[in-house]
Amino acid sequence: MSATVLEGHGTAGVVGTRMLRREDPALLSGEARFVHDLVVPGALHMAVVRSPYAHARITSVDVSVALGMPGVVAALTGADLAGEWASPMPCAWPVTADMQSPEHLPVALREACYVGDAVAVVLAGSQAEAQDAAAAVAVDYEELPAAVDLEDAARDGVLAHLDAPSNRAYTWELIPDPEAVRRAFDDAAVTVKERYVQQRLIPAAMEPRGVCVVPQPFGGEYVVYSSTQIPHILRTMLGMTAGVPEERIRVIAPSVGGGFGSKLDVYAEELLCLALARRLRRPVRWSEERSEAAQATIHGRGQVQDIELAADADGRVKAVRVHLLADMGAYLQLVTPGVPILGAFLYHGTYDVPAYSFTCTGVFTNKTPTDAYRGAGRPEATYAIERAMDALARKLGMDPAELRRRNFIGADKFPYSSVAGLVFDSGDYEAALDKALGLVGYEALRQEQAQRRSDGATKLLGVGLSSYVEMCGLAPSRVLASLHYVAGGWETATVRMLPTGKVQVVTGATPHGQGHVTSWSMIVADKLGVPPDDVEVLHSDTGLSPLGLDTYGSRSLSVGGTAIALAADRLVDKARLLAAYRLEAAPEDLELSDGQFAVRGTPSTGIGIGTLAFEAFTAHDLPEGMEPNLEASATYDPTNFTFPFGTHVAVVEVDTETGRVDLVRYVGVDDCGNQINPLIVDGQVHGGIAQGVAQALYEEASYDERGNLLTTTLADYLVPAASDLPSFTLGRTVTPSPSNPLGVKGVGEAGTIASTPAVVNAVVDALSHLGVEDLEMPVTPERVWRSIGAAAPVPGGAR
Amino acid sequence: MIPASFEYRRAGSVEEALGWLSEDPDSTKLLAGGHSLLPLMKLRLATPGVLVDVGRVPGLSYVRDAGDHVAIGALTRHRDLEISEVARASVPLLAHVAGQVGDPQVRHRGTIGGSLAHGDPASDLPAAVLALDATLVADGPRGRREIAADDFFRGFLETALEPDEMLTEIRVRKAPSGWAFQKFNRRAQDWAIVGVAAVLDGDPRVALVNMGSTTLRARGTEEALAAGADPTDAAARAADGLEPSSDLHASAEYRRHLATVLVRRALVEAAATRG
Numbered sequence A: 001m002s003a004t005v006l007e008g009h010g011t012a013g014v015v016g017t018r019m020l021r022r023e024d025p026a027l028l029s030g031e032a033r034f035v036h037d038l039v040v041p042g043a044l045h046m047a048v049v050r051s052p053y054a055h056a057r058i059t060s061v062d063v064s065v066a067l068g069m070p071g072v073v074a075a076l077t078g079a080d081l082a083g084e085w086a087s088p089m090p091c092a093w094p095v096t097a098d099m100q101s102p103e104h105l106p107v108a109l110r111e112a113c114y115v116g117d118a119v120a121v122v123l124a125g126s127q128a129e130a131q132d133a134a135a136a137v138a139v140d141y142e143e144l145p146a147a148v149d150l151e152d153a154a155r156d157g158v159l160a161h162l163d164a165p166s167n168r169a170y171t172w173e174l175i176p177d178p179e180a181v182r183r184a185f186d187d188a189a190v191t192v193k194e195r196y197v198q199q200r201l202i203p204a205a206m207e208p209r210g211v212c213v214v215p216q217p218f219g220g221e222y223v224v225y226s227s228t229q230i231p232h233i234l235r236t237m238l239g240m241t242a243g244v245p246e247e248r249i250r251v252i253a254p255s256v257g258g259g260f261g262s263k264l265d266v267y268a269e270e271l272l273c274l275a276l277a278r279r280l281r282r283p284v285r286w287s288e289e290r291s292e293a294a295q296a297t298i299h300g301r302g303q304v305q306d307i308e309l310a311a312d313a314d315g316r317v318k319a320v321r322v323h324l325l326a327d328m329g330a331y332l333q334l335v336t337p338g339v340p341i342l343g344a345f346l347y348h349g350t351y352d353v354p355a356y357s358f359t360c361t362g363v364f365t366n367k368t369p370t371d372a373y374r375g376a377g378r379p380e381a382t383y384a385i386e387r388a389m390d391a392l393a394r395k396l397g398m399d400p401a402e403l404r405r406r407n408f409i410g411a412d413k414f415p416y417s418s419v420a421g422l423v424f425d426s427g428d429y430e431a432a433l434d435k436a437l438g439l440v441g442y443e444a445l446r447q448e449q450a451q452r453r454s455d456g457a458t459k460l461l462g463v464g465l466s467s468y469v470e471m472c473g474l475a476p477s478r479v480l481a482s483l484h485y486v487a488g489g490w491e492t493a494t495v496r497m498l499p500t501g502k503v504q505v506v507t508g509a510t511p512h513g514q515g516h517v518t519s520w521s522m523i524v525a526d527k528l529g530v531p532p533d534d535v536e537v538l539h540s541d542t543g544l545s546p547l548g549l550d551t552y553g554s555r556s557l558s559v560g561g562t563a564i565a566l567a568a569d570r571l572v573d574k575a576r577l578l579a580a581y582r583l584e585a586a587p588e589d590l591e592l593s594d595g596q597f598a599v600r601g602t603p604s605t606g607i608g609i610g611t612l613a614f615e616a617f618t619a620h621d622l623p624e625g626m627e628p629n630l631e632a633s634a635t636y637d638p639t640n641f642t643f644p645f646g647t648h649v650a651v652v653e654v655d656t657e658t659g660r661v662d663l664v665r666y667v668g669v670d671d672c673g674n675q676i677n678p679l680i681v682d683g684q685v686h687g688g689i690a691q692g693v694a695q696a697l698y699e700e701a702s703y704d705e706r707g708n709l710l711t712t713t714l715a716d717y718l719v720p721a722a723s724d725l726p727s728f729t730l731g732r733t734v735t736p737s738p739s740n741p742l743g744v745k746g747v748g749e750a751g752t753i754a755s756t757p758a759v760v761n762a763v764v765d766a767l768s769h770l771g772v773e774d775l776e777m778p779v780t781p782e783r784v785w786r787s788i789g790a791a792a793p794v795p796g797g798a799r
Numbered sequence B: 001m002i003p004a005s006f007e008y009r010r011a012g013s014v015e016e017a018l019g020w021l022s023e024d025p026d027s028t029k030l031l032a033g034g035h036s037l038l039p040l041m042k043l044r045l046a047t048p049g050v051l052v053d054v055g056r057v058p059g060l061s062y063v064r065d066a067g068d069h070v071a072i073g074a075l076t077r078h079r080d081l082e083i084s085e086v087a088r089a090s091v092p093l094l095a096h097v098a099g100q101v102g103d104p105q106v107r108h109r110g111t112i113g114g115s116l117a118h119g120d121p122a123s124d125l126p127a128a129v130l131a132l133d134a135t136l137v138a139d140g141p142r143g144r145r146e147i148a149a150d151d152f153f154r155g156f157l158e159t160a161l162e163p164d165e166m167l168t169e170i171r172v173r174k175a176p177s178g179w180a181f182q183k184f185n186r187r188a189q190d191w192a193i194v195g196v197a198a199v200l201d202g203d204p205r206v207a208l209v210n211m212g213s214t215t216l217r218a219r220g221t222e223e224a225l226a227a228g229a230d231p232t233d234a235a236a237r238a239a240d241g242l243e244p245s246s247d248l249h250a251s252a253e254y255r256r257h258l259a260t261v262l263v264r265r266a267l268v269e270a271a272a273t274r275g
């Protein structure tokens, strides 16, 4: 596996090497500072009183006892705070013109709509005092029927909001040619019709959320520290919602311990800390507890998917028809309604399908709001098509690898205009499949599987495939406009050389575990011919990087990294002009190598870029008209998405006596285009696979019939650990993206997208000869055991 | 996640701990490794007024060969038990089970005394101790008493210990072979959904984890074994008369099924270690 080394100006580039992450020493030694670690003298601690009911009328809130408790400074109800809000909490993605969005205030006024909905806040001198007092706030509730089950809610059996006309948020369609779909199903030799449930997931970032708002003594400014992925978007939204002029707010995201989309949001607690700091003129802080995070931070997934395939007798898929019910939860958070839409274009997966129909209805329930969670819409789409392809393979009696091969979009078809209206940039899906099958030893596994079956073994073997393509690099601003998203998708960067030859990069991308500092310094190091350690990366602070659109959707490298590369190129262009002036040569005759400009062929008489930086700084002798300093900025708006792809293979052993599933081997072949740092790519894929396996086998946000969340601790919500996973075998193919100058595609979500269907397909594959065709996620031992008991063996034991 | 406020005292000896305990036994709790008590306090399911930390009381962390039995100090941490040469040679079941508890952090903090005194039916060590027909030694204001493991586990988080007593030693018979432990869980670090500790030397004893409101024996299996049944037939009776609970991780029906499979596996494995 060899990475294409990016075009750089240095001779021995670092791009493409497995450089260790520069972030890690601080993280591993505990030196890194998270919001909760900040020492802020005089700060008040906020505790939030939350509804214990999924749906209730708030008849009275009595804070008098709480107010008398030790250390308490304020205790406030929704009514007390109503005047603080210039507008309700924001949803930035009205996917349809008629979308319903119930009013969402940081503290509810009359009606609590999920367990965890805020009904009052308490401020005290310490976190413990605030929590004790919060427990003493007396709230009278009149419990109301709750809309808990998604399909019941879709039928409006119980309304999630008292005043709403229905639980429907919106219906969104993508049916380019209805007649073609109808015909394809009429003419099909084989069809499959499947229903899959995407259980709700709790993102469970290692660091729960935290906020601290510090009002500045002069000028009416607020510094907002938040454990967020989106300081820039947050600043704008805080300003609009709390009625604070945007330029008075500086948002800083210190070290952020993971997000996975859950910190791509504007939360009640952020608004509350800001409004309370304004009201009391004191710093106000809040640190989320683990159980609180389970209820008050968004959930992921939550869909019921109906998918149908129409195929000819050879297994060529002629049409895909999909209908989704998407659980919005109680309110629309920042991009809640858009999450299913991010997957809407990808339900035909990696396959060349001529007819397509997608509809989605967003439905309110009395549960924690859902929003973007690693992959956001694309894991759901990949799951549905990859499970359905296996169902089709079983129906045809065809090997699932062969079925995929027959249907792949051919390598010669790129750029490929998809039936759903996208242009896939580049790809070679069969190469990734072949590589994955080779790495896993597919044929030998099939033989062993057959052997175990005929031996009557109680440990059966299952092999599951998942070939995926995703759309990354969010996003071309014009495309976002067509999807009614209210912001753009560009990213911006500045690269500057300091007088001593050291480099600063300022970026609007906001890392929270991805290793941006390492990757950005590698790109810039190669462009400028300096060591990566000389490159400092400034980020996650709207005071330092006033503009930016932050980090989500595997966009940081393909959009943010491109902006950085372009800015570095501009800086080099300027340095070249200065070098030409100093060397009395024509700029086009100069070559930059190892940080030295020299006339091509006479490297010994060059001038270093660091020297040029100093001269640009002193500005004592610059060419006529040249501005001082070596600094350049660029803003990059992508022209297209990027389309990473690959094939993952899961091998499981299923104990038929207990239903236990052991993931014994895992192969992931990913193509994310060019790789800046393959070590970071590996890390992203590892974490992604773990999270996807978690959905397949372990995790579920479980509710009871009254809408109580049952999985509020990590003893009940089963996040797998390294000890539950095999060593992953990773492979890569490299198909550069033509959509950006770096040729990169993004890899933050790939592992999650690919792994869930691979694992479930593997379990079903292990049991298919017994007649098992589907297993609900998470595939628990008990579910497997029951499925074996319930299934009717397939005559002849067909696969 | 912040416990209710409490008073903290660190005891330097068993006598000091017992003295403080007797002042107000009902609202005072001993603190050993803290890995069962502190989670309950953080969820405010336990709100003791006084915590008496016995974690540094000297002389209560040991695994000793005492001739006909092995004596284990109540403050012995899981990890120390796991790697004890004495335990490995004379009661390998106990060393093995200690190594199956939770994760490394838990094993380096939690103590055998805390695990037994807590009385959680989902805990592993109580089943091992019950299968080994242990004797538990408790000290209190009325002196020292010895409690048979069979009489110790009374109900959910309920043991034969009085609130003013402290468990100080655990004595188990030597069982160098003929043992097995089966733990079935979802994640490697988790509590057992069902667990089985079996000791076949002497009268066969089979104890179960999480098959009722307390740690208990698979009497049906034991009777069948005594009557000469083979492992499969004996294991089929593993859940006889038992009423395990249903929870998020498993239904009662599934637990009953698991018990039969795991007991069979344990019996086969234990027989194999006997050579």
Ligand SMILES: Cc1cc2nc3c(=O)[nH]c(=O)nc-3n(C[C@H](O)[C@H](O)[C@H](O)COP(=O)(O)OP(=O)(O)OC[C@H]3O[C@@H](n4cnc5c(N)ncnc54)[C@H](O)[C@@H]3O)c2cc1C
Binding pocket: B029, B030, B031, B032, B033, B034, B035, B036, B037, B038, B039, B074, B075, B100, B101, B102, B103, B106, B109, B110, B111, B112, B113, B114, B115, B116, B117, B118, B122, B123, B124, B125, B161, B165, B166, B167, B168, B189, B190, B191, B192
């Ligand atoms: C994440 C996690 C995972 C775990 N997984 C498992 C598992 O898989 N299997 C398992 O068996 N356990 C598990 N445990 C529990 C762990 O084994 C505990 O350490 C053990 O149950 C209690 O021991 P302790 O020393 O920590 O007791 P503490 O928490 O200090 O005390 C527990 C109770 O016993 C009392 N007590 C303590 N010592 C004495 C004494 N000498 N005399 C009288 N009373 C006493 C205390 O007052 C308290 O009521 C887990 C714990 C955690 C946090």
